[in-house]
Amino acid sequence: xxxxxxxxxxxxxxxxxxxxxxxxxxxxxxxxxxxxxxxxxxxxxxxxxxxxxxxxxxxxxxxxxxxxxxxxxxxxxxxxxxxxxxxxxxxxxxxxxxxxxxxxxxxxxxxxxxxxxxxxxxxxxxxxxxxxxxxxxxxxxxxxxxxxxxxxxxxxxxxxxxxxxxxxxxxxxxxxxxxxxxxxxxxxxxxxxxxxxxxxxxxxxxxxxxxxxxxxxxxxxxxxxxxxxxxxxxxxxxxxxxxxxxxxxxxxxxxxxxxxxxxxxxxxxxxxxxxxxxxxxxxxxxxxxxxxxxxxxxxxxxxxxxxxxxxxxxxxxxxxxxxxxxxxxxxxxxxxxxxxxxxxxxxxxxxxxxxxxxxxxxxxxxxxxxxxxxxxxxxxxxxxxxxxxxxxxxxxxxxxxxxxxxxxxxxxxxxxxxxxxxxxxxxxxxxxxxxxxxxxxxxxxxxxxxxxxxxxxxxxxxxxxxxxxxxxxxxxxxxxxxxxxxxxxxxxxxxxxxxxxxxxxxxxxxxxxxxxxxxxxxxxxxxxxxxxxxxxxxxxxxxxxxxxxxxxxxxxxxxxxxxxxxxxxxxxxxxxxxxxxxxxxxxxxxxxxxxxxxxxxxxxxxxxxxxxxxxxxxxxxxxxxxxxxxxxxxxxxxxxxxxxxxxxxxxxxxxxxxxxxxxxxxxxxxxxxxxxxxxxxxxxxxxxxxxxxxxxxxxxxxxxxxxxxxxxxxxxxxxxxxxxxxxxxxxxxxxxxxxxxxxxxxxxxxxxxxxxxxxxxxxxxxxxxxxxxxxxxxxxxxxxxxxxxxxxxxxxxxxxxxxxx
Amino acid sequence: xxxxxxxxxxxxxxxxxxxxxxxxxxxxxxxxxxxxxxxxxxxxxxxxxxxxxxxxxxxxxxxxxxxxxxxxxxxxxxxxxxxxxxxxxxxxxxxxxxxxxxxxxxxxxxxxxxxxxxxxxxxxxxxxxxxxxxxxxxxxxxxxxxxxxx
Numbered sequence: 001x002x003x004x005x006x007x008x009x010x011x012x013x014x015x016x017x018x019x020x021x022x023x024x025x026x027x028x029x030x031x032x033x034x035x036x037x038x039x040x041x042x043x044x045x046x047x048x049x050x051x052x053x054x055x056x057x058x059x060x061x062x063x064x065x066x067x068x069x070x071x072x073x074x075x076x077x078x079x080x081x082x083x084x085x086x087x088x089x090x091x092x093x094x095x096x097x098x099x100x101x102x103x104x105x106x107x108x109x110x111x112x113x114x115x116x117x118x119x120x121x122x123x124x125x126x127x128x129x130x131x132x133x134x135x136x137x138x139x140x141x142x143x144x145x146x147x148x149x150x151x152x153x154x155x156x157x158x159x160x161x162x163x164x165x166x167x168x169x170x171x172x173x174x175x176x177x178x179x180x181x182x183x184x185x186x187x188x189x190x191x192x193x194x195x196x197x198x199x200x201x202x203x204x205x206x207x208x209x210x211x212x213x214x215x216x217x218x219x220x221x222x223x224x225x226x227x228x229x230x231x232x233x234x235x236x237x238x239x240x241x242x243x244x245x246x247x248x249x250x251x252x253x254x255x256x257x258x259x260x261x262x263x264x265x266x267x268x269x270x271x272x273x274x275x276x277x278x279x280x281x282x283x284x285x286x287x288x289x290x291x292x293x294x295x296x297x298x299x300x301x302x303x304x305x306x307x308x309x310x311x312x313x314x315x316x317x318x319x320x321x322x323x324x325x326x327x328x329x330x331x332x333x334x335x336x337x338x339x340x341x342x343x344x345x346x347x348x349x350x351x352x353x354x355x356x357x358x359x360x361x362x363x364x365x366x367x368x369x370x371x372x373x374x375x376x377x378x379x380x381x382x383x384x385x386x387x388x389x390x391x392x393x394x395x396x397x398x399x400x401x402x403x404x405x406x407x408x409x410x411x412x413x414x415x416x417x418x419x420x421x422x423x424x425x426x427x428x429x430x431x432x433x434x435x436x437x438x439x440x441x442x443x444x445x446x447x448x449x450x451x452x453x454x455x456x457x458x459x460x461x462x463x464x465x466x467x468x469x470x471x472x473x474x475x476x477x478x479x480x481x482x483x484x485x486x487x488x489x490x491x492x493x494x495x496x497x498x499x500x501x502x503x504x505x506x507x508x509x510x511x512x513x514x515x516x517x518x519x520x521x522x523x524x525x526x527x528x529x530x531x532x533x534x535x536x537x538x539x540x541x542x543x544x545x546x547x548x549x550x551x552x553x554x555x556x557x558x559x560x561x562x563x564x565x566x567x568x569x570x571x572x573x574x575x576x577x578x579x580x581x582x583x584x585x586x587x588x589x590x591x592x593x594x595x596x597x598x599x600x601x602x603x604x605x606x607x608x609x610x611x612x613x614x615x616x617x618x619x620x621x622x623x624x625x626x627x628x629x630x631x632x633x634x635x636x637x638x639x640x641x642x643x644x645x646x647x648x649x650x651x652x653x654x655x656x657x658x659x660x661x662x663x664x665x666x667x668x669x670x671x672x673x674x675x676x677x678x679x680x681x682x683x684x685x686x687x688x689x690x691x692x693x694x695x696x697x698x699x700x701x702x703x704x705x706x707x708x709x710x711x712x713x714x715x716x717x718x719x720x721x722x723x724x725x726x727x728x729x730x731x732x733x734x735x736x737x738x739x740x741x742x743x744x745x746x747x748x749x750x751x752x753x754x755x756x757x758x759x760x761x762x763x764x765x766x767x768x769x770x771x772x773x774x775x776x777x778x779x780x781x782x783x784x785x786x787x788x789x790x791x792x793x794x795x796x797x798x799x800x801x802x803x804x805x
Numbered sequence: 806x807x808x809x810x811x812x813x814x815x816x817x818x819x820x821x822x823x824x825x826x827x828x829x830x831x832x833x834x835x836x837x838x839x840x841x842x843x844x845x846x847x848x849x850x851x852x853x854x855x856x857x858x859x860x861x862x863x864x865x866x867x868x869x870x871x872x873x874x875x876x877x878x879x880x881x882x883x884x885x886x887x888x889x890x891x892x893x894x895x896x897x898x899x900x901x902x903x904x905x906x907x908x909x910x911x912x913x914x915x916x917x918x919x920x921x922x923x924x925x926x927x928x929x930x931x932x933x934x935x936x937x938x939x940x941x942x943x944x945x946x947x948x949x950x951x952x953x954x955x
Contacts, residue, residue, distance in 0.1 A: 053889065055892055055922075056892070056919060056920070131888060135888070298924070302924075714923070716919050717919075718918075718923040719924055720923075722924040722925070725928075
């Protein structure tokens with residue numbers, strides 16, 4: 001064989017497996033404009049549907065007149081709740097165990113809510129039809145404040161029995177959804193009452209939106225002859241969508257094919273089921289033609305799946321020396337008009353109970369109250385695992401406030417409270433088993449890399465210069481050490497609508513030694529076709545370039561729960577490795593037969609099986625693949641395929657240390673990010689280049705959230721930030737340079753030790769930016785100011801502290 | 806949103822007051838007004854085509870007049886809806902003061918807006934409202950004093 005002379009290192013490199021910065025195979029089509037997104041799908045006779053949306057945030061609907069709209073040329077149908085009711089489709093279940101109107105049934109609960117669905121020959125005719133639908137509204141009092149919602153007599157959800165339990169237990173008020181608790185209430189309160197030092201703060205994580213570049217949309221096509229429904233759409237969880245569509249429509253699951261084509265970013269926005277999907281399906285059934293629905297930017301920002309809106313009241317206690325003794329948190333969670341969070345069923349507040357963070361906190365208590373308001377529903381995990389950015393922001397702010405209370409350096413306070421390397425697996429006070437970590441090593445590496453001690457000296461000098469009138473710019477050093485919890489998850493704990501959160505991979509090796517792998521996940525830009533092929537290349541010894549990865553078509557891919565919460569690598573990546581190992585096990589038997597030795601006498605070596613002690617005797621995986629199909633081997637059936645459904649034994653716990661150095665102009669409120677250092681430990685690194693890209697993207701979204709992005713409402717419930725004029729999306733202009741770094745602490749339970757990284761930078765980035773702003777003003781007495789830290793709000797901090805006089 | 810201004814109109818106070826209550830004159834002066842009908846002495850119905858930034862809509866609305874302060878003052882309140890484009894409600898207090906042959910008109914207006922108008926228009930709504938009010942009083946001044954118009 002011609003590769004006889006190649007060393008095993010050379011052979012390993014040519015596989016482009018784990019650890020290779022292999023270029024993204026997706027980019028050839030994306031960079032040439034040849035991607036295939038849902039709006040690129042054009043079917044014969046396809047119609048276009050769009051919504052009449054309410055301009056009122058809370059109103060009763062007295063009448064809907066559609067006659068004039070039906071006269072508009074090109075308009076074929078106008079659907080209202082009255083049309084959907086006989087089918088039982090005017091309401092639909094949400095992923096959080098609540099139900100949600102598909103089209104307004106008697107009243108509307110938030111601005112932009114869907115009232116009627118106009119179906120027309122094209123998008124323009126649909127828009128004209130929308131203008132002609134006359135809806136008579138009777139205004140009702142608008143509640144946009146969750147605290148007021150729990151006091152008011154105004155009942156938002158008249159469809160719910162006032163005193164009846166919700167999906168997650170008793171409700172205290174008609175506008176209350178659930179109370180969820182973790183930890184020990186009494187013990188924690190006793191510890192805090194008796195503590196030497198206590199810091200208390202209300203930390204608000206404002207309402208934001210994932211705002212993917214591609215908005216949500218679908219094309220529904222009902223083939224009435226064969227009874228088959230095909231639904232193309234921007235689904236982060238295509239298989240779950242198929243099951244949900246089947247359950248609510250009554251169409252048997254084998255007659256539904258859901259396809260997620262290329263997706264232009266999801267970030268949690270595309271997990272849920274939306275009225276647009278249901279209406280498109282119904283419209284296709286009614287008209288017998290394919291129906292497309294695509295959100296515009298305002299629809300997207302106003303109605304589909306916001307994130308955060310958590311009011312987190314916290315108390316943290318410590319000894320005088322700074323050893324933390326207890327943490328208490330009460331969160332008021334604004335869920336909007338319907339509870340449509342996408343959290344595992346048993347976790348209505350997601351994994352908010354990871355809020356003890358990276359610290360060894362012996363006692364803790366968390367309670368979360370979910371509340372209805374006249375705002376859009378959602379509360380999704382925007383580039384994070386379920387409510388994990390909320391938790392990380394909360395604890396990283398509480399640490400800073402405690403440092404002020406203790407008059408201590410915040411880096412040192414973190415260091416003395418980190419969970420120690422030898423404490424892993426670590427059981428947290430709020431019920432998690434952290435799999436692995438080495439926080440001190442990461443922290444010291446980060447502090448050294450930025451020259452922390454010198455930065456503090458420079459900051460002190462700057463402060464003197466400021467006081468002496470030599471400068472108007474302050475220096476802030478933002479610290480953040482985060483621990484994520486990703487990879488939901490063990491089926492025993494985690495399901496959505498009863499669907500267990502395993503994932504899957506199916507591999508078929510072709511006779512010539514190439515392969516196709518299909519997974520239950522779906523890439524939205526993460527580069528799955530690149531990285532999953534690398535996992536497999538290392539497992540089965542075929543080059544990554546010879547492996548096609550396919551996802552998103554429920555007719556061909558194995559069932560899986562999709563891509564969100566950084567679960568693809570921890571769950572589907574594990575399934576891929578396990579399926580690869582099944583292939584390898586069969587290949588071993590074939591190799592032994594071909595080499596005429598016992599199964600146990602051959603061993604795997606990069607891309608081949610060699611006879612133990614006689615490395616010149618070997619069969620490559622390529623040769624084995626051919627033999628698997630074409631040689632009669634006694635006791636072994638032909639073919640080389642495997643499938644694995646992986647139910648992880650635990651979540652994974654990626655972590656990292658981020659430091660942001662920021663200059664703040666006290667007169668203009670403008671910031672300049674001088675340095676941003678991001679150290680990530682995501683366990684085994686599959687593709688360092690993709691990790692770096694993930695970190696850059698995630699930190700940029702964190703920058704947006706911390707420094708300007710928000711979904712703001714006025715007192716009438718108008719969304720004030722419904723366009724990209726008002727909703728901050730950073731461009732290259734606002735984005736600083738990032739320095740990335742890493743340590744490697746593999747997950748002990750994941751087959752290849754990988755933990756997932758896509759969301760860490762958002763989780764760790766937000767507190768780093770926010771803490772930098774706070775740190776700059778700490779010498780002037782600032783304890784806490786709510787995000788986003790846009791120019792006006794920073795100016796206002798300076799003004800309130802008297803720095804303008 | 807709040808607006809206030811002061812305009813000098815080249816006509817005596819009683820004439821100005823009467824004109825402000827004359828639907829025909831108002832219809833000529835309100836920018837984009839397509840219909841204005843008097844339902845009673847104190848109630849008007851209007852249809853007005855409006856454009857605020859990218860939002861263009863035909864508003865239908867009702868206006869209620871309070872003439873108890875005649876001839877020195879009057880108030881109006883109203884609400885209108887432009888369908889998908891949004892809705893508005895508000896009011897204005899107008900006072901008239903004689904200044905020789907002329908009249909000084911002062912107004913204070915308040916409005917609440919909702920829907921797309923409020924969202925897209927947030928940074929345009931005040932300037933657009935000022936522009937529309939300016940146009941109204943321009944038109945009104947011309948109607949009251951046709952010679953000065955040229």
